[in-house]
Amino acid sequence: MTAAIFYILSAAALLATLLTITRKNPVHAVIYLVHAFFALALLFYLLGAPLVAAWEVIIYAGAIMVLFLFIIMMLELTPGEGVSGPGWRQWLPVMLLGGVIAACTVLLVVTDPRTAGRLQEFYVSPRDFGYALFEKYALAVEVVSFQLLFAAVGAFYVGRGERARRRARGDER
Structure with missing residues (x-):
């Protein structure tokens, strides 16, 4: 189960990153990048690093994305041409990625990744992580x-x- 969640989240992160670099509209690219950061945060949590997962959400998906949006507004970047046709074509990738990430979040809440076999030996406590980060x-x-x-x-x-x-x-x- 844990391996399946890992591969689903990895695919979601890669797809969101690919959509980030192929969008003409910079605001859409930022939205896809936020999806990629959430998928990476869930991957970190799955691999036994809940503190890094929290930092991924707080720092990258929060603060850095606000900085990116501020820069987009400051540089007055105009969006590229939009997709012609019904509006569901524009929202389909966002909704699909959001649904996959939400489903994986629910699965991770239901199952504790630390008890799933070999991940326990890689688990690092927040205290050890902080020591390594600010000392080493x-x-x-x-x-x-x-x-x-x-x-x-x-x-x-x-x-x-x-x-x-x-x-x-x-x-x-």
Whole structure:
């Protein structure tokens, strides 16, 4: 049962990621990316890492997606051409992925993955994970935080527009 859920969630994450990179509308791409993050969170939970699963939902599906939507609004990206025809064609992939992820969530709530055989030996407590993250890999965490800061500053600069950049340089005519 656990192996079937693993493969279903893996397929859902791959499909959502594929739909993310093939969408012309950036808002639709963000919605599919949120689906991929939820599927990955469930995979982490299934593999015995509930803390990482919670962080996946809180940080990536929550905060990072809000940042992506903010950047899309700031850059004023216009959506590409939509799908012609009935509206169900646009909603079918979203509803299908959402249904698969919801069904897998229910199955994981009903069955505890930690008691499913060999997964118990890979289970890491939140205390051990926190120790490894902030003691052993503290430098890597700081490097990633600086990369996010640089990305935010770069997005702000790109979003300012050419006229504001010329005015800041003193080239306004």
